[in-house]
Amino acid sequence: MFTKHPQTMQFADIIGQEAVKSYLLKNARQDSVSHAQLFLGAEGSGNLALALAYAQYLNCTNKQPADSCGRCNSCQMSLKLAHPDIHFSYPTVTVGSKGKKSTDYMAEWRQAVLQNPYMNVFEWLQFIKAENKQGNITAEECDEIVRKLNLTSFQGAYKILIIWMPEYLGKEGNKLLKVIEEPPAGTLFLLVAENADALLATILSRTQLLRIPPLNPPDIAVNLHNRFQLPHQAARQIAAQCNGNYNAALRLMSNANVNNRQLLTGWLNACLQNNVPQFAQFTEEIAETGREIQKNFIGYCLHFFHECLRLSMLPNYEALLEKDEIQTANRFLQSLNYNSLEELVQAFEKADEHIARNANPKIVFFNLSIRLADTGQGKISFT
Ligand SMILES: [Zn+2]
Incomplete structure (x- = not known):
């Protein structure tokens, strides 16, 4: 960017x-x-x-x-x-x-x-x-x-x-x-x-x-705050999800972050209720975007799941998430255990590699949808 x-x-x-x-x-x-x-x-x-x-x-x-x-x-x-x-x-x-x-x-x-x-x-x-x-x-x-x-x-x-x-x-x-x-x-x-x-x-x-080496997240956060007057919380949040890559931080600064949030909630909703037509539609739509957008979205999902892991394991953990994201995270965690969340993170990490290597995005996202549907067993509603 x-x-x-x-x-x-x-x-x-x-x-x-x-x-x-x-x-x-x-x-x-x-x-x-x-x-x-x-x-x-x-x-x-x-x-x-x-x-x-x-x-x-x-x-x-x-x-x-x-x-x-x-x-x-x-x-x-x-x-x-x-x-x-x-x-x-x-x-x-x-x-x-x-x-x-x-x-x-x-x-x-x-x-x-x-x-x-x-x-x-x-x-x-x-x-x-x-x-x-x-x-x-x-x-x-x-x-x-x-x-x-x-x-x-x-x-x-x-x-x-x-x-x-x-x-x-x-x-x-x-x-x-x-x-x-x-x-x-x-x-x-x-x-x-x-x-x-x-x-x-x-x-x-x-x-x-x-x-x-990759950059330290706190160095990125300080830069985003000083350079773009981004509030501390938002700056820390972006810095935490960009793997020490300042260029990725700049990409996340754009509206993509807000879109990613809405995109993930909609997708989770479809998958966790096992609504196949809805998650198939999501798969079609994201497959039509570019590889950078898909990677950016997966990066956001990984950040979200990592934060969920921490929320589930650390008492009084102050998540690097906005209020509405924390609500989504809490509902999501209701049906999950530590193991399934770990497996999800691994599946998303693999998907990230596959997308980087030009794999067919429809297949990658469809597989992820099925993984998500499995973890939810049709039990959770976000609406
Ligand atoms: Zn000089």
């Missing part, structure tokens, strides 16, 4: 990740900067934001102890993603002659990253109107990288190439091996990836790995 709040990307602007920040600052201060580093972190961890802040810091001409100055010439250009020595490669789609090189989409890249450096590749490809086309870092782009890195740096500082989602490098990525192995002096590769298994082994073995 893209917001209307442009973000700057100095270390101070990045959510949480204090250990990663101090590690990067320390190795910059000690001048022990490895020339090929892999910033490996799941969606929404801030891996791209960290790489940007690090690149800006390295080239800042007035470094402060814990951050770049944000004001020098170099910082001014870095902040606009327009530093002549900081280059970017990312997946693109080819339309006619456009899209063979990353620079073909430079204006879109700046706009998208400045709006949301936590975006995922799906959102980026939608942003450049890729529609059903598969994103790719092309052979032409690899040749361009080699050419660019062999130019002298403009400012005499580090020449940095940030490759975002190198998972999208096919075999043509092997064109980069030599330059990664023996880069021109003062050249740095920062690879920003989510999934090490999808990287070319030849590239992976040539990089120094920096693992970036």
Whole structure:
């Protein structure tokens, strides 16, 4: 999701990740900067934001102890993603002659990253109107990288190439091996990836790995409160259901959350009363939405069930749920025991994986409906 709040990307602007920040600052201060580093972190961890802040810091001409100055010439250009020595490669789609090189989409890249450096590749490809086309870092782009890195740096500082989602490098990525192995002096590769298994082994073995963990929910909650003036309770609630993924938190911020609530109540109602036509209709309707919406809904359901589990087990537990959700949860819990709830959570976790792997949503949601109907045995009414 893209917001209307442009973000700057100095270390101070990045959510949480204090250990990663101090590690990067320390190795910059000690001048022990490895020339090929892999910033490996799941969606929404801030891996791209960290790489940007690090690149800006390295080239800042007035470094402060814990951050770049944000004001020098170099910082001014870095902040606009327009530093002549900081280059970017990312997946693109080819339309006619456009899209063979990353620079073909430079204006879109700046706009998208400045709006949301936590975006995922799906959102980026939608942003450049890729529609059903598969994103790719092309052979032409690899040749361009080699050419660019062999130019002298403009400012005499580090020449940095940030490759975002190198998972999208096919075999043509092997064109980069030599330059990664023996880069021109003062050249740095920062690879920003989510999934090490999808990287070319030849590239992976040539990089120094920096693992970036998912964010801590309290860090996300504080950010949502400060940035969007979201009430504390609502901010904690969203932070609790996004698995340390800030991008997911942004998605949940939208109205989707309210819709999810109504959707789940209606669905539970149909299933727990064993109303087959009604839950079949629900299945049809949700199957027609997109994969992101389905994943978002399942994420919400999992949050709801986890909260139900806690409510059933912990006396005086203060649930991360709104009033109407607590009412639904209490009625739902009347017919359930701990075991069936545990099993439901597992079924939903599996469904989440299946949807991510492009399984047929009709089948996935129909199976879930049957599971829900089984747990209720037609006993509960929500109306
Ligand atoms: Zn500076």
